[in-house]
Amino acid sequence: MxxxxxxxxxxxxxxxxxxxxxxxxxxxxxxxxxxxxxxxxxxxxxxxxxxxxxxxxxxxxxxxxxxxxxxxxxxxxxxxxxxxxxxxxxxxxxxxxxxxxxxxxxxxxxxxxxxxxxxxxxxxxxxxxxxxxxxxxxxxxxxxxxxxxxxxxxxxxxxxxxxxxxxxxxxxxxxxxxxxxxLEDGRKGDKTMSLKPKPVINNFISVIKEKQFLIYCVTGGLATSAPFAYIAGSSDVFINFYHTTEQEYGWIFAIIGGVMIGCTQLNHILLRRFKSEQVVNGALIFQTIVGIVLITGTFFNWWDKIGLIAMIALFVSPNGVINANTTALSLAPFVKNAGSAASLVGALRMTMGGITTALVSAFHNGTPTPMVIIMFMTVIGGLIVLKTGKIIIKYRAKDRTEESVII
The missing domain is CATH 1.20.1250.20 (MFS general substrate transporter like domains)
Incomplete structure (x- = not known):
């Protein structure tokens, strides 16, 4: 092409x-x-x-x-x-x-x-x-x-x-x-596939059983839920807690969104030197460090309006990079079932995003604290899934090697 x-x-x-x-x-x-x-x-x-x-x-x-x-x-x-x-x-x-x-x-x-x-x-x-x-x-x-x-x-x-x-x-x-x-047509359909409920469900299960898909789909779904928490809580935080006008809030939304857009394009540079797996790992570690500072400062009232805007922008800045790389890694193992895999990625992320917004509403107390804590927890959850998944794959691969030696 x-x-x-x-x-x-x-x-x-x-x-x-x-x-x-x-x-x-x-x-x-x-x-x-x-x-x-x-x-x-x-x-x-x-x-x-x-x-x-x-x-x-x-x-x-x-x-x-x-x-x-x-x-x-x-x-x-x-x-x-x-x-x-x-x-x-x-x-x-x-x-x-x-x-x-x-x-x-x-x-x-x-x-x-x-x-x-x-x-x-x-x-x-x-x-x-x-x-x-x-x-x-x-x-x-x-x-x-x-x-x-x-x-x-x-x-x-x-x-x-x-x-x-x-x-x-x-x-x-x-x-x-x-x-x-x-637009080009892409892969031709497989007419032998059944659309009956049982085969469709089995097809989804076969996708989920692919370890690389499961790890990066869940990791990406959790980590990219952070902006959902921000969207759910930010209007109340900035308009009611920091007393900004609706117009000022619109500019705040645009500024933070602009930071995310700009940082997403760093992915092209990062991928020249690092693998997608390394980029995701590094981005999550960066967010974890920033998140600790963000929560600590919020708890001790360090941030004024400008300070909170800067910290949130810094925290969500890697989300576009994480989204791009986890999506690519989730779909990489598939050719035949790429459509089913893509639909699972999207459905899982929307579901996690919806749950995140509901949690922000449920724990609302008129302060920024619930919003920033839930933003942080989504990233920590993603990092835990990534690290745990890699450890499990490593040990299973080691066990298979030992079994083949014994045989």
Whole structure:
């Protein structure tokens, strides 16, 4: 694949991965207008966000087997078509119940892009290059939470909240056309695969039994839950505890997001000297050290607003690097079951992220302490899984060697 074609391919794959982040963030500024038009509360409108998260987590498990059986393109086209129809239905909805339902279908369609993009990276690029490719895709994806609320706010103010969902449908249509006319097909489907529940479950189990997948999938899922904890708690911490304005909070969100985006691109430099396994290990150790300082300073009230912003930015800065490398390492062992593996990676991360946000809410006490502790615990959990998994593999390999010598 030529360099120009590679760049176009990565851009399209990154765009496929941004469909769900845009769908989550772009309509947030319209919550008050939606609640007013549908004669309901903002709390009820927030349930449409919950239904979207449920759809993402469950839908990714659905697309894995479909991508493996029918190839990459047909399930992708089907998912994007469902997304477009559901988006238009959201724009035409007359009740909050209908909005909640259509958002679920929107998620079920949109998450096809997330799973297909990861699977196609494994298909179209050599294994040794996948970590770099995921870093470039992360750059595209990471921009979306920074611009989506701003774009959504402008559209809502200028044209009304219905126009947000029409815009999302049009964007998805453009991505669908690019995928059809420009994007390569990837691995062909295995028609012999069964979609009956038992074989599908057995297929997922065979993926989970791959030790490298399990170690790096869980490690990445835990470690990359830290930003979910930050997103869940940061608005309350900065607006209510540090008394910043909504506009100031928007800048804080953008600054920390910008640090994550910038540091993600360091992965290209790191991979010239180190293996992906070494990069993940080093990044987690760095986060652990910063996390200890962050928690200690929070407990003893060392940080003012600027200090906490700086420490959080420093703490989450390696998350893009960890995400890119753990995803690449999780998918590396697979060719035949790459779709199922990619769907498990995505579903596990969304589930862990959802649990993390729930924990931040459950332990909320009006201070930054619950947020930073849970951020730290996700990273420690990831480091423990990584170290423990490597020890287990090492000793099992040693036992097998000794057995072969005895024989």
């Amino acid at each position: 030529k360099q120009k074609q590679q760049a176009i391919t990565i851009l399209i794959l990154g765009s496929l991965s941004t469909i769900s982040p845009f769908s989550i963030d772009m309509y947030l500024p319209g919550f008050p207008a939606i609640a007013k038009d549908l004669s309901t509360s903002i709390a009820n409108v927030q349930l449409s966000l919950t239904s979207y998260f449920i759809g993402i987590a469950g839908g990714q498990l659905l697309y894995g087997p479909l991508l493996d059986k029918f190839g990459r393109k047909l399930p992708l086209y089907t998912g994007l078509a469902v997304y477009i129809i559901a988006s238009l239905a959201c724009a035409l909805t007359a009740s909050v119940e209908s909005l909640i339902t259509m958002r679920l279908f929107q998620a079920l369609g949109g998450c096809a892009g997330m799973v297909a993009a990861q699977t196609l990276v494994r298909d179209l690029f050599p294994v040794q290059r996948t970590a770099n490719v995921f870093s470039w895709m992360t750059l595209v994806v990471a921009v979306s939470p920074m611009i989506a609320p701003t774009v959504g706010g402008f559209i809502t103010t200028s044209f009304g909240w219905h126009a947000v969902f029409i815009t999302l449908a049009l964007v998805a249509l453009v991505i669908l056309l690019l995928s059809y006319f420009v």
